Amino acid sequence: MANHPDAAKTGDLKLSSITKSFGDFLAVDDLDLVIPKGSFFALLGPSGCGKTTTLRMIAGLEEPTSGKIYLGDTDLTDTKSYRRPVNTVFQNYALFPHLTIFENVAFGLRRRGIKDVKEPVEKVLALVELAHLRDRKPTQLSGGQQQRIAVARAIVNRPALLLLDEPLGALDLKLRRQMQIELKWIQTEVGITFVHVTHDQEEAMTMADTIAVMNEGRIEQLGSPADLYENPKTAFVANFLGQSNFIKGTVESTSGTDQFVNLQGTRIAIPAARNSSTHKSLLVGIRPEKFRIHNVGDATTGNKLEGGIVTDISFVGVSTQYQVEMPWKQELMIFEQNDGGAPNLRKGDAVTLSWEPHFTFALDGDEDVRSGLAGADAE
Amino acid sequence: MAFAHAGTATASKPGRAGMRIPYLLLLPGLLWLLMFFVLPLINLAETSTKTPIAGGETGSYEQTFRLQNYVDAFSENSAQFSRSFIYALLATLLALAISYPLAYAIAFKSGKYKNILLVLVIAPFFTSFLLRTIAWKQILGEEGPVISILRTFHLIGPDTSITATALAVVTGMTYNFLPFMTLPIYASLERIDPRLMEASGDLYANGLTTFRRVTFPLSMPGVVAGTLLTFIPAAGDYVNAQILGNPTTKMIGNVIDSRFFRIVDYPTAAALSFTLMAAILILITVYIRRAGTDELV
CATH class of the missing domain: 1.10.3720.10 (MetI-like)
Structure with a gap:
């Protein structure tokens, strides 16, 4: 057959000004993105953010309204799905129910006219450790096994690009953890570029080298998992990846690499590099686990906030979660490891909070503190 | 053991009634099939091996099992x-x-x-x-x-x-x-x-x-x-x-x-x-x- 994917068509995947609209609805809005060859890349966002549409456009299942898709130097924009060197692991796997596991995996190879399918199919079945199920039908397999077959069916073709559409969404939590590790291992093993779409921030952070957080058809922020978590540039990203306390403040002065901020009457320090705003009014973000909680007067180093009252304590095993009401009537969330470092506190106790300045991040004061919260809970 | 026995005895009572329900539900259908399918079929089979009565009226047949x-x-x-x-x-x-x-x-x-x-x-x-x-x-x-x-x-x-x-x-x-x-x-x-x-x-x-x-x-x-x-x-x-x-x-x-x-x-x-x-x-x-x-x- 003539539709053998050209081996030369490899390289970075480049999306250039991609837009997709469905009627009046703008699903993907002028998106520019480069996915480096060999990387494990995640598109993360709430449902309806355009991540799946982006993936489907890369696969050729959806045509962009405007913009171009390149793989290396090859323009794939008008190439039919069955001629692209791209394979997809579908949500709910889409295994062919009338074919055996062997024939499911061999499907792509046979369509490309490859005569000897036995060896590559058996090799990939061994890779996913399911060689013994080769003569079964998909319905006779468990969810986790079907998932691995879906991956095997795609990677046996040695595509330049493997797309994963919410691949673990149908699995239970324990199996999902295990598959996260396995997928990461398979990616390292085969060296194919993986593009992974998910709404699960933990899944994206566990597996991907680089994450693009998407919201309303645009990319909010792109970076490594740690970078996105520690230094979010928008409230949406801060809320979508983990939890945050946001306190309103104003910039007082800058000296060298430090900025001093008036935080509800208390002067605190922030490394200037961690302030993504140029405004005077700021939204200062501190992750709950960065706070240290002390009896009044015990706090020694770092930024301090005085006058807190403990309003709620919940013990969750590895950590204890405190709700502390501040003098300006804001409730803050604090997570303390249960390693004996925190004082014994009860509801109503007066406390001081402290944290290291480099754990602070600052956003524009006009950011919506609730952005990304509803989306995170949607699915 | 005595306890276990008493337990199963009482427990099996509603169970037995439950076992009967599917058959009771099937009954009307089975009766219908019997009346209008099985019996006519037997009648048809029986008719198929009859022969005309010698010298009898048109439409009068007797059973001779003529295959x-x-x-x-x-x-x-x-x-x-x-x-x-x-x-x-x-x-x-x-x-x-x-x-x-x-x-x-x-x-x-x-x-x-x-x-x-x-x-x-x-x-x-x-x-x-x-x-x-x-x-x-x-x-x-x-x-x-x-x-x-x-x-x-x-x-x-x-x-x-x-x-x-x-x-x-x-x-x-x-x-x-x-x-x-x-x-x-x-x-x-x-x-x-x-x-x-x-x-x-x-x-x-x-x-x-x-x-x-x-x-x-x-x-x-x-x-x-x-x-x-x-x-x-x-x-x-x-x-x-x-x-x-x-x-x-x-x-x-x-x-x-x-x-x-x-x-x-x-x-x-x-x-x-x-x-x-x-x-x-x-x-x-x-x-x-x-x-x-x-x-x-």
Whole structure:
């Protein structure tokens, strides 16, 4: 057959000004993105953010309204799905129910006219450790096994690009953890570029080298998992990846690499590099686990906030979660490891909070503190 | 142990009542089948081996267990038997050829018109089967549109007609059983996860290959159901041959009809009915085995 994917068509995947609209609805809005060859890349966002549409456009299942898709130097924009060197692991796997596991995996190879399918199919079945199920039908397999077959069916073709559409969404939590590790291992093993779409921030952070957080058809922020978590540039990203306390403040002065901020009457320090705003009014973000909680007067180093009252304590095993009401009537969330470092506190106790300045991040004061919260809970 | 015993004794009481419920629910249906299927069938079997009472009135028979009745019935009517199966097969194939694209279009391409189209498929059923068959006589008749179009394009000579031919019979049967073919195929196609077609495209299959390798195999349960629902009644049909045919297009249904109601030869009619039933059963058993769709249903 003539539709053998050209081996030369490899390289970075480049999306250039991609837009997709469905009627009046703008699903993907002028998106520019480069996915480096060999990387494990995640598109993360709430449902309806355009991540799946982006993936489907890369696969050729959806045509962009405007913009171009390149793989290396090859323009794939008008190439039919069955001629692209791209394979997809579908949500709910889409295994062919009338074919055996062997024939499911061999499907792509046979369509490309490859005569000897036995060896590559058996090799990939061994890779996913399911060689013994080769003569079964998909319905006779468990969810986790079907998932691995879906991956095997795609990677046996040695595509330049493997797309994963919410691949673990149908699995239970324990199996999902295990598959996260396995997928990461398979990616390292085969060296194919993986593009992974998910709404699960933990899944994206566990597996991907680089994450693009998407919201309303645009990319909010792109970076490594740690970078996105520690230094979010928008409230949406801060809320979508983990939890945050946001306190309103104003910039007082800058000296060298430090900025001093008036935080509800208390002067605190922030490394200037961690302030993504140029405004005077700021939204200062501190992750709950960065706070240290002390009896009044015990706090020694770092930024301090005085006058807190403990309003709620919940013990969750590895950590204890405190709700502390501040003098300006804001409730803050604090997570303390249960390693004996925190004082014994009860509801109503007066406390001081402290944290290291480099754990602070600052956003524009006009950011919506609730952005990304509803989306995170949607699915 | 005593405790355990007491426990099971009390626990099994509602259990036993629960066990009976399915049988009680089956009872009305079973009684109905017994009265109107099993007993008539026994009666039919019994009739099929009777012979005329010597010197008796027309229609009076006695039980002589004459199995030769079957041999006679079959050998005298083998032409009608084979004609029945050939016509039924042709009508089934034609109906499949027409219904599959139709069902495919309704399932995948009709968008918001899906329900309207489905109603249109069933709509002819609101008029009588007999009326619709008689209407075909007009459609295929000398003054009808089919003949005039064919003659305009010189596809048939001025003396050729379609009424009272085998073609008319097969056309009528095809038309009458079309919904029985269309609906099961539609139901099968509609159930296919569209992602399977996408997956096939993703795995380098073009549209035609996707149809051959994925869509069609997955619609086989509908094809099997549709062909059975068409072939079985078509093989026993006599209305189409009666209204649209001529004496040389007689099917086995017509023979049974005339034996029963005109010649009052009950044993032969009964033997023919049994032979037809057995032939159909054997054919569909072979067919279902060959189709091998049990895993997909």
